[in-house]
Each structure stands twice: as C-alpha cells, then as structure tokens.
Amino acid sequence: MTEAPLTGLKVLDFSELLPGPFMSQALAEMGASVTKVERRPAGDALRHALPGLFLLVNRGKGSVALNLKDDADRAQALEMLRDADVMIDGFRPGVMDRLGVGYEAAKAVNPRIIYIGMYGYGATGPMAKAPGHDLNYLALSGVTALCGRPGGAPEHTFGLPVADLGGALYGLSAVLAAVIQRDRTGEGQFIDLSMTDCLAHWVNARRAVYTQDGAEDLETQRRIALVRPAYGVFATSDGAVSVAALEGHFWGSVVKALDMGPFADPKYQDTAARRAEAEAINARLAEQIAPMTRDQAMALFDAHDVPASPVLTPAEAVASEHFAARGLMQDSVAGPITPFPVRLKGMGPYDETAPDLDQGPR
Numbered sequence: 001m002t003e004a005p006l007t008g009l010k011v012l013d014f015s016e017l018l019p020g021p022f023m024s025q026a027l028a029e030m031g032a033s034v035t036k037v038e039r040r041p042a043g044d045a046l047r048h049a050l051p052g053l054f055l056l057v058n059r060g061k062g063s064v065a066l067n068l069k070d071d072a073d074r075a076q077a078l079e080m081l082r083d084a085d086v087m088i089d090g091f092r093p094g095v096m097d098r099l100g101v102g103y104e105a106a107k108a109v110n111p112r113i114i115y116i117g118m119y120g121y122g123a124t125g126p127m128a129k130a131p132g133h134d135l136n137y138l139a140l141s142g143v144t145a146l147c148g149r150p151g152g153a154p155e156h157t158f159g160l161p162v163a164d165l166g167g168a169l170y171g172l173s174a175v176l177a178a179v180i181q182r183d184r185t186g187e188g189q190f191i192d193l194s195m196t197d198c199l200a201h202w203v204n205a206r207r208a209v210y211t212q213d214g215a216e217d218l219e220t221q222r223r224i225a226l227v228r229p230a231y232g233v234f235a236t237s238d239g240a241v242s243v244a245a246l247e248g249h250f251w252g253s254v255v256k257a258l259d260m261g262p263f264a265d266p267k268y269q270d271t272a273a274r275r276a277e278a279e280a281i282n283a284r285l286a287e288q289i290a291p292m293t294r295d296q297a298m299a300l301f302d303a304h305d306v307p308a309s310p311v312l313t314p315a316e317a318v319a320s321e322h323f324a325a326r327g328l329m330q331d332s333v334a335g336p337i338t339p340f341p342v343r344l345k346g347m348g349p350y351d352e353t354a355p356d357l358d359q360g361p362r
Contacts, residue, residue, distance in 0.1 A: 009027065018053070019165075025057045029059075061355055081101070088118060090118045093119055093122075117193060167194075230244075332351065
C-alpha cells in the first residue's frame with residue numbers, strides 16, 4: 001500500500017485561529033504528523049469562539065497544552081522541537097522569542113527545523129508588530145479599494161477570509177519547498193510569511209492590466225476590475241447565474257443564445273468595442289435573463305457553450321451533482337466538508353476528528 005506523501009514529516013503547530021491551523025490541516029491530510037501546542041489552561045481560542053471551525057481545521061492532530069512562561073513547560077516544548085521538521089508560529093513577531101521558543105531557540109536545539117512565522121504584516125517593516133485580521137490585510141494590500149460598486153465607496157464584499165486562507169496556501173507551498181531544499185542542503189530555515197504580502201502578489205494581476213491600459217486613477221482601475229462585458233452575476237426569477245463570456249468566441253455564443261439587440265452587431269466581436277459598452281451590454285443581458293428560471297438559463301447557456309454556472313448556496317453546493325460525481329463532499333463531526341481537494345497517491349478518505357485539549361502528541 002502506498003504511503004501518504006508526507007508520511008514521516010513531524011509538525012509542531014503553535015498557531016491559533018485559522019491561518020496556521022488551516023495550513024497544518026492540509027499537511028495532516030497529506031500524511032504529516034501534526035501536534036498542536038496549545039496554551040494552558042484554555043487552549044486555542046478557536047475552541048471556544050467558533051468550535052465548529054476548530055473541529056474542521058484541526059482534524060487528525062494531537063494536542064499538548066503548555067504554559068510557555070513556565071520553565072518546565074518551555075523545556076518540554078524545546079525537547080519536542082528536537083526531532084520536529086516544521087514549527088508553525090502564528091503570533092505577532094517577537095512573541096515566541098520573548099517566550100524562549102522563537103526561531104533562534106528552536107534552531108539551537110534543531111538546526112534542521114523549518115520555522116514558519118504566519119504573520120499578518122511580516123516579521124519586518126513599520127507594521128510588523130501591529131494587530132490585525134483578514135480585513136486589515138485586504139485593506140493594506142490594495143484589494144479592498146478595488147471592491148464594491150463602481151462609483152461607490154470601497155466595500156468588504158468577500159464571503160470568505162481570503163487573506164487568511166490565501167496566506168495559509170502560500171505557507172503550505174513555502175514549507176514544502178523548504179523541506180525539499182533541506183533534503184539537498186541539510187539546513188533548516190526561517191520563513192517570514194506576511195499575509196498582506198501574499199495579497200499584494202495577487203494584486204499584480206490587476207497592476208499589469210492597469211499599466212497596459214494607462215489606468216492611473218482609482219475609479220478607472222475599479223471600473224476595469226468591476227465592470228466587464230458579459231461577465232458577472234445575473235438574477236433569474238428564482239436565483240442567479242454567473243456568466244463569464246470574456247473571449248470573442250464565447251461572446252458569439254451569447255449572441256446566439258440571447259436577443260442582444262444592437263450588440264449583436266459584428267463590430268462587438270472586438271474586445272475593445274465590448275468593453276466600451278460594458279454597462280449597456282450587461283444591462284441587456286440582465287433584461288434577457290431575468291424572466292428565466294435558473295435551470296432554464298443554464299439549459300440555454302449549456303446548449304450554446306456559454307461559460308456559465310448556477311449561483312449555488314453553500315447548502316446547494318454540498319448536494320451538487322457535479323461534486324457528488326467527483327466524490328468531493330464527506331460527512332464529519334464538523335458537518336459536511338470538503339477534504340483537501342487535490343488527491344495524491346496514498347491519500348485515502350480522511351475521517352479523523354479534532355483532539356481534546358492536551359490529548360497527547362501525534
């Protein structure tokens with residue numbers, strides 16, 4: 001039987017809440033042995049604030065409760081680090097150093113340790129030690145300014161904590177790359193991860209377009225981001241559908257599927273012509289789609305090869321025929337969940353539960 005990809009990798013996760021545990025959950029599902037090191041006496045704050053989320057992102061982990069201000073407990077933490085491969089720090093820069101278990105202390109007992117700091121603003125810079133959460137990182141990186149409605153004030157319009165989750169996935173890739181590098185060099189390292197930096201990396205995709213178009217003022221940039229022809233969410237009589245007909249050939253499919261009136265003119269095969277009339281084109285689309293049911297709209301778009309999908313609620317997504325066919329959803333103590341969605345050899349069903357506080361290491 002093939003072993004899971006990360007079998008034998010030992011991870012100590014000192015982080016709390018979402019970013020670090022979300023990353024270490026992925027490591028656990030790929031076969032790593034992950035132990036949460038939680039503070040006494042209450043443990044990870046997520047246990048009490050959002051217990052369902054705690055159950056979700058801590059499945060299959062061990063738990064050891066320590067008071068790192070206590071000499072004996074600190075010594076126990078350092079002893080655990082001697083044979084660990086990865087250590088995850090989710091506090092502000094400097095906190096773990098003051099407690100005597102920062103990178104230098106970890107490196108002193110284990111030069112091969114890969115220590116990742118999951119920081120909001122990074123380990124350096126004027127905001128390094130500032131408090132913050134997902135919303136703050138989105139704002140500082142330039143993302144929030146691009147969100148909302150054209151002509152209106154910036155709004156926080158995300159239904160997911162994208163900075164936390166995106167930062168966790170950057171952390172996952174960085175840790176795995178560091179493990180491969182250590183296999184070559186024999187040396188561990190400190191990884192300074194800033195969730196704000198990760199978002200700034202994503203904003204490159206917008207900056208490239210603004211540079212190309214010479215869009216220097218914010219309102220023009222927001223319109224480029226928010227108003228695109230035949231690209232958006234459109235209400236139906238009983239819900240909504242998303243349409244994403246960016247390319248010319250897909251625009252041709254829209255014209256065949258719907259009565260687009262003056263926009264059926266061949267000149268609108270040109271991307272620039274469509275962009276110039278984006279609001280009017282989308283208004284026409286909305287008018288055509290509104291009387292249909294969601295299923296009727298989807299049947300029409302499917303028949304004409306238009307890139308479209310129904311807007312499903314989270315509950316509808318769980319019951320989706322597509323996800324069922326892919327075997328994506330599974331039951332858990334946290335309710336219906338999606339396990340790590342990319343399956344590798346040796347990764348079977350993962351039905352582990354989250355640990356009780358101080359249950360013991362993995």
